[in-house]
Amino acid sequence: MEIKVLGTGCAKCNSLEEVTKQAVAEKGIEATIEKVDDIMQIMSFGVMTTPALVIDGKVVVKGKVPSVKEIKELL
Amino acid sequence: MEQRKKIKLLVVLGIGIPAIIALYWWLQPIIDHFTYNLLPLKPETHLGEAINFFFYDTIKIVILLFLISSLMGVVNVYFPVERLRVYLTTKKMYGLQYFLASFFGAVTPFCSCSSIPLFIGFVQGGIPLGVTFAYLITSPLVNEVAVAMFLGLFGWKATLIYAGSGILLGMIGGYILGKLKLDKYLSDWVKQIQDNAQSDANTWEEENTPFIDRLPSIIADGWGIVRKVLLYVIVGIAIGAAMHGYVPENFFTEYLSEDKWYAIPLAVILAVPMYANAAGIVPVIQVFVAKGVPLGTAIAFMMSVVGLSLPEATLLKKVMQWKLIGIFFGTITLFIIALGYLFNVIL
Numbered sequence: 001m002e003i004k005v006l007g008t009g010c011a012k013c014n015s016l017e018e019v020t021k022q023a024v025a026e027k028g029i030e031a032t033i034e035k036v037d038d039i040m041q042i043m044s045f046g047v048m049t050t051p052a053l054v055i056d057g058k059v060v061v062k063g064k065v066p067s068v069k070e071i072k073e074l075l
Numbered sequence: 076m077e078q079r080k081k082i083k084l085l086v087v088l089g090i091g092i093p094a095i096i097a098l099y100w101w102l103q104p105i106i107d108h109f110t111y112n113l114l115p116l117k118p119e120t121h122l123g124e125a126i127n128f129f130f131y132d133t134i135k136i137v138i139l140l141f142l143i144s145s146l147m148g149v150v151n152v153y154f155p156v157e158r159l160r161v162y163l164t165t166k167k168m169y170g171l172q173y174f175l176a177s178f179f180g181a182v183t184p185f186c187s188c189s190s191i192p193l194f195i196g197f198v199q200g201g202i203p204l205g206v207t208f209a210y211l212i213t214s215p216l217v218n219e220v221a222v223a224m225f226l227g228l229f230g231w232k233a234t235l236i237y238a239g240s241g242i243l244l245g246m247i248g249g250y251i252l253g254k255l256k257l258d259k260y261l262s263d264w265v266k267q268i269q270d271n272a273q274s275d276a277n278t279w280e281e282e283n284t285p286f287i288d289r290l291p292s293i294i295a296d297g298w299g300i301v302r303k304v305l306l307y308v309i310v311g312i313a314i315g316a317a318m319h320g321y322v323p324e325n326f327f328t329e330y331l332s333e334d335k336w337y338a339i340p341l342a343v344i345l346a347v348p349m350y351a352n353a354a355g356i357v358p359v360i361q362v363f364v365a366k367g368v369p370l371g372t373a374i375a376f377m378m379s380v381v382g383l384s385l386p387e388a389t390l391l392k393k394v395m396q397w398k399l400i401g402i403f404f405g406t407i408t409l410f411i412i413a414l415g416y417l418f419n420v421i422l
Contacts, residue, residue: 043192048197049193
């Protein structure tokens with residue numbers, strides 16, 4: 001599974017990355033987590049609110065930091 | 076959602092909402108009882124007064140902030156910025172677009188890190204620069220934290236004036252910036268995006284999740300906002316409460332009174348480096364007003380604190396040339412100063 005965390009480097013984006021890592025670890029699945037902070041790349045996903053979470057090319061969360069439980073459900 | 080969970084949620088809401096309203100309604104007597112009967116404090120003393128004030132205001136503001144954040148959460152679920160973008164690009168608005176952009180800047184929760192993606196998103200959709208600016212001006216100026224703090228500390232009249240003038244400032248500022256034809260001062264790569272703007276990129280898919288299923292996450296997000304600023308609220312109110320008891324009446328009037336013409340520009344300039352969030356600053360402003368600073372000067376100060384921030388300026392550098400950032404912030408500053416004078420005359 002390929003997971004991308006989109007964010008321009010604010011506090012919220014960092015916490016999304018941490019929450020995602022925790023969710024992946026708790027679920028015990030194979031996944032690569034990549035942080036995308038280049039604004040051009042972020043825009044290519046068509047999001048206007050950061051942070052956003054992309055799983056296998058699909059935007060699943062935008063503009064907020066969900067709980068670990070919510071991300072586990074999305075994975 | 077399962078039936079059982081649904082019932083549980085309804086029960087929690089059925090008890091929680093009336094409980095919050097009751098607490099809000101009887102807050103002063105409850106706090107009075109707590110400070111003067113349970114704690115060994117006297118209402119006539121500075122300390123007693125300050126502690127009473129601190130608990131009362133903190134709880135009141137937490138309740139207001141939670142309710143307002145949840146309410147804005149509901150608006151955002153049904154009217155996300157993506158949908159606003161579709162509206163702004165596909166409908167003929169006859170000037171109303173400035174109002175719409177500014178209004179939604181006010182009701183969406185603001186995070187400075189979202190301002191750049193938003194800006195690009197609007198440009199990408201072919202929305203004129205002026206309308207984008209209208210959103211960008213109001214977004215930090217009027218936000219859930221500022222509104223809740225104003226409502227709790229100044230009452231609904233001052234809150235309406237603050238929010239209304241913030242939205243108006245966004246509209247007029249956006250309109251004027253739009254008329255100045257500043258597109259040439261955007262960063263080169265943004266100009267490219269602007270040239271390739273497509274309105275067919277503007278799709279917005281409605282999620283058909285029922286309201287009741289969304290409610291838990293809306294409430295959780297609302298509470299998340301409260302938790303994030305709680306510390307600032309407490310520190311701000313503690314400082315305010317301490318100042319209330321000990322700063323003498325009319326202490327500030329000597330420097331910041333109405334008849335000193337330089338009071339407002341001075342307040343605005345002092346505010347720029349204080350990009351502390353609204354939560355910490357409003358309780359202190361409230362003391363200023365209580366001790367004789369006119370409300371217009373206070374509102375101007377408040378707007379500069381939240382609206383003119385250096386970190387935001389450096390973020391905007393990614394999409395604008397310095398000249399445009401200068402014009403953008405210069406325009407907002409002038410308008411805030413003008414509003415300050417206006418309020419001091421009419422209020």
